[in-house]
Amino acid sequence: MSSDEQSFRLILEMIPGLVYTMAPSGELEFCSQQILDFHGKTLEELRDWAPLVHPDDLDQIAEFRRCVATEELVDLVLRGRRHDGVYRWLHSRALPLKRDGQIVRWYGLMTDITELKQAEERLRRSEAFLLEAQRLSQCGSWGFDAATGKVMGSPEMLRIAGVQPYEDPSSVEFWFARVHPEERERVRAVFGKAARELTEYRAEYRLVLPDGTVRHLLSSGHPLVNARGELVEFVGTSIDATEQWQRRQDLQRAFEALRTTEARLSQAMQVATVGELAASIAHEVNQPLAAVVANAHACLRWLSAQPPHLTNAREAAERIVRDGKDAGDVVRRVRSLFQRVEPERVSLDLSEVIGEVLRLIERELERRQVTVETHLDDTLPRVMADRVELQQLALNLFRNALDAMDAVSGRPRMLFIRARRQDDEFALVEVRDTGSGMKVPERAFEAFFTTKEGGMGMGLAICRSIVEAHDGKIWVAPGDESGTSICFTIPLVVAT
Amino acid sequence: MSSDAPIVFIVDDDSRVREALSGLLASLGMRAAAFGSASEFLAFEKPDAPACLVLDLQLPDLSGLELQEELASVPAPPIVFITAHGDIRSSVRAMKAGAVEFLSKPFGEEELLRAIEAAIALDRETRAKRSELAELQKNYGRLTPRERQVLPFVVGGFLNKQTADDLGISEVTIGVHRSQIMRKMVARSLAELVRMADKMGIRPHGSTTK
Numbered sequence A: 001m002s003s004d005e006q007s008f009r010l011i012l013e014m015i016p017g018l019v020y021t022m023a024p025s026g027e028l029e030f031c032s033q034q035i036l037d038f039h040g041k042t043l044e045e046l047r048d049w050a051p052l053v054h055p056d057d058l059d060q061i062a063e064f065r066r067c068v069a070t071e072e073l074v075d076l077v078l079r080g081r082r083h084d085g086v087y088r089w090l091h092s093r094a095l096p097l098k099r100d101g102q103i104v105r106w107y108g109l110m111t112d113i114t115e116l117k118q119a120e121e122r123l124r125r126s127e128a129f130l131l132e133a134q135r136l137s138q139c140g141s142w143g144f145d146a147a148t149g150k151v152m153g154s155p156e157m158l159r160i161a162g163v164q165p166y167e168d169p170s171s172v173e174f175w176f177a178r179v180h181p182e183e184r185e186r187v188r189a190v191f192g193k194a195a196r197e198l199t200e201y202r203a204e205y206r207l208v209l210p211d212g213t214v215r216h217l218l219s220s221g222h223p224l225v226n227a228r229g230e231l232v233e234f235v236g237t238s239i240d241a242t243e244q245w246q247r248r249q250d251l252q253r254a255f256e257a258l259r260t261t262e263a264r265l266s267q268a269m270q271v272a273t274v275g276e277l278a279a280s281i282a283h284e285v286n287q288p289l290a291a292v293v294a295n296a297h298a299c300l301r302w303l304s305a306q307p308p309h310l311t312n313a314r315e316a317a318e319r320i321v322r323d324g325k326d327a328g329d330v331v332r333r334v335r336s337l338f339q340r341v342e343p344e345r346v347s348l349d350l351s352e353v354i355g356e357v358l359r360l361i362e363r364e365l366e367r368r369q370v371t372v373e374t375h376l377d378d379t380l381p382r383v384m385a386d387r388v389e390l391q392q393l394a395l396n397l398f399r400n401a402l403d404a405m406d407a408v409s410g411r412p413r414m415l416f417i418r419a420r421r422q423d424d425e426f427a428l429v430e431v432r433d434t435g436s437g438m439k440v441p442e443r444a445f446e447a448f449f450t451t452k453e454g455g456m457g458m459g460l461a462i463c464r465s466i467v468e469a470h471d472g473k474i475w476v477a478p479g480d481e482s483g484t485s486i487c488f489t490i491p492l493v494v495a496t
Numbered sequence B: 001m002s003s004d005a006p007i008v009f010i011v012d013d014d015s016r017v018r019e020a021l022s023g024l025l026a027s028l029g030m031r032a033a034a035f036g037s038a039s040e041f042l043a044f045e046k047p048d049a050p051a052c053l054v055l056d057l058q059l060p061d062l063s064g065l066e067l068q069e070e071l072a073s074v075p076a077p078p079i080v081f082i083t084a085h086g087d088i089r090s091s092v093r094a095m096k097a098g099a100v101e102f103l104s105k106p107f108g109e110e111e112l113l114r115a116i117e118a119a120i121a122l123d124r125e126t127r128a129k130r131s132e133l134a135e136l137q138k139n140y141g142r143l144t145p146r147e148r149q150v151l152p153f154v155v156g157g158f159l160n161k162q163t164a165d166d167l168g169i170s171e172v173t174i175g176v177h178r179s180q181i182m183r184k185m186v187a188r189s190l191a192e193l194v195r196m197a198d199k200m201g202i203r204p205h206g207s208t209t210k
Helices: A004-012 A033-039 A059-070 A114-137 A157-160 A174-177 A179-195 A242-304 A309-339 A349-362 A364-368 A387-407 A459-469 B015-027 B038-043 B064-071 B088-096 B109-141 B145-155 B160-167 B171-184 B190-200
Strands: A017-020 A028-031 A074-081 A087-098 A102-112 A137-147 A151-153 A199-206 A214-225 A232-240 A346-350 A371-376 A384-386 A415-419 A426-433 A474-477 A486-491 B007-011 B031-035 B050-058 B078-083 B103-105
Touching: A004 B109, A017 A033, A017 A087, A028 A033, A028 A346, A087 A114, A114 A137, A114 A157, A137 A157, A151 A174, A157 A232, A174 A179, A174 B038, A179 A199, A179 A214, A179 A232, A179 A309, A214 A242, A242 A309, A242 B015, A242 B109, A309 B015, A346 A349, A346 A387, A349 A364, A349 A371, A349 A387, A349 A415, A349 A426, A384 A387, A384 A486, A387 A415, A387 A426, A387 A459, A387 A486, A415 B088, A459 A486, B007 B015, B007 B038, B015 B031, B015 B109, B031 B038, B038 B064, B050 B064, B050 B109, B064 B078, B064 B088, B078 B109, B103 B109, B109 B190, B145 B160, B145 B190, B160 B171
Parallel strands: A371 A415, B007 B031, B007 B050, B050 B078, B078 B103
Antiparallel strands: A017 A028, A017 A102, A074 A087, A087 A102, A137 A151, A137 A232, A199 A214, A214 A232, A346 A384, A415 A426, A426 A486, A474 A486
C-alpha cells in the first residue's frame, strides 16, 4: 500500500460517514470502520452484502449490477440490516474514478436516511389525514395571499364550491361570485372589514353552484401578520353545513308542529276536564239520590202495609234525610270548588282567542254543517282576562249555539260572532245562532236549568260565573224571531 | 221463607245504596244479600235458589263489567246493571254480554222490580234446563259401554237387525240393550229418547252434519 493510499484511508476513517471503495468489478475493497460497526460484520463478511438487503428492496441489487456494468453513477435507496437486526433506510452513492477511460476504483458514500424517510412519511400521512379529515367533515380550508391577491383552496374547498375543471378559482371575485346574490354584499363587507382591521372573520351564507345547488356554509378565518403588523395571509375554513341546516329546519318544523299539537291538546284537555267534572259531579249526586228514591219507595211500602210497619218506615225515612243531606253536600262542595279558582288576568287579543276556539271546533262545525260569520273589529284594544276561562266561555257559547241549531232544517245554520268596543272600559261580544230560540230566556243562566235532553244545565251558569268574575255582564239579547243572541262584556286593558 | 224462594244479590260499593236497596227489597218481601265488592260476592256461598245479581258498574276491586266477564264461564245469576254514570259505551257492552237490564241511578221502584223479575224468571228457566240435563247425564252414566254404543243407532231410527249387522252382535242382544236403555234413561217413548239424546248432544248414528 502506497503512502498515498494510506493517507487517503486515514482521511476516510476520519470522515463521520459511511464510506467505501469498490474494485472496478464492484467488489467491495474497503469499508470505513463506521460501516463495519453499522452492520457488525468484518470486511470479508461484507463482500457478500446482498443478504443484508431488505427482501422488498432486492430490485436495488439488480440496479447496482446494472450501474456497475454500464459504469454509471450508482444511486441506491434501500433498507439494510443493522447489527441489531433493525433495517435502516440507506442512501448509497458511488462514483467511478476513471483513468484513460478505464475504471480504477469506485468511491462510495452511504447515508442513513431513516429519520428523513420517517419525517417524509409523517408529512405524507398528515397531508393525507388532512385531506381525509376535510373530506369527512366537509370542511375546506382556504388562504388569501395579501401580496398577490390570490386565493388558494384545498381540494375539499373546491369540491364544496363545485369548482369545475375549466374554472380558475384563484381570484377573490370568483369566490364572491359563488355567494348567493342576496348575501354577496354582506359577506364581502364582513370579509373586507376583517382583512382591513385584522380581526377574526366569521360568516354564515349560501353558495350557489353552477348547477343551481344551494349550499349552506359556515366560514371562519383569521389574519396572519408579519413583524410590521401587515397582513401576509388570511387563512380560514369553510364548513358545508347544508345537512345540519336541513336537519335544523326539520327539527324546527317538528318542534313547531309539536307545540301546536301540545297547545291543542291542552285546550282539549281543559274541555275534557269540564266534561269529566260534570260526569263526576253527576255520579256523586246520583249515588245518594238513588238511595233516597229507593228508601222513599220502601218507606211508602212499609206505610201501606196492613198493618203499617212504622219502625221500618221510620228507618227508611231517616235514611232519606241522611242521603238527601249528602247530595246537598256534594253540590256545596262543587260550588266551593268553582269559587276557589282565581282567574289569572292577562292582556289578551280577543280575536285571537275566538280564532283559537273556532279552530278547536272546526270539525264539529263541518259535521254539523254550520257556517261561521265573524265580525271582529280590528281596532279593538286588548282585553284583560284569564285565557283559559275566556276560551271556556267562548267554547260554551259556541257549543250552545251549535246545539240549538241541531234541529234546524230548511234554513241555513249560521253562527255569527261579533266583537266590538262597547265603551272606554268594555268590549262587547255577541254570539248569535239561527236555531230555534230560547223558550225561557229569563232563566237561561240559572244553574241546573236546562231545556236540553241530557243537558246538565251547567253550561250557561258557568258562562255567567266566568263573566261576572271578570266584572262583565252576560245577557240574552232581545231580537229575532228565530235564533238566540247572547252578549257579554269583558274589560279592556286600561290605558296607562 | 222456603229455600226455593228467589234471592237478589246486590253488589255496590256505596253503603247508602246497599242499605236502601236491601230495605226496599225487604219491604217487598224479597230475600236480598248485599256486598260491597266483587270479591265479597264471589266468596259468598250462594244458596241453591233462583237468583238475580244487581251489580254496580263501578266497584273498588273488579269493575262490574269484569265481574260479568268472570261469571260468564260459570253458572251464575243473570245481571241487572246499575250505574250513576250511565255512559252509553259501558251499557252497550254490558247488554251485549248478556245483562238483563241497565239502570241509571236514580231509578224508580217499578223499573228495578221489572228488571229483577225478568232476571229471576230467566234464572228459573236456566236452572230448570240445567237440572234436567244433570238428571239426563246421571241416567246416561248408568248405561253400559255397549248400551252407549247402541244408543245412537236407536235414536237414528235403525232397525235392530241393521244395528246388529253393523255392530256384529245378535239381533236378540240388541233388543235387550234397547229395552235397558229405555228403562235406564226413563224414556217412555222413542220420541222422548230422541229429545233426551239431542239435549245431551248425542248425535244419531248416520247423521253427517250437526
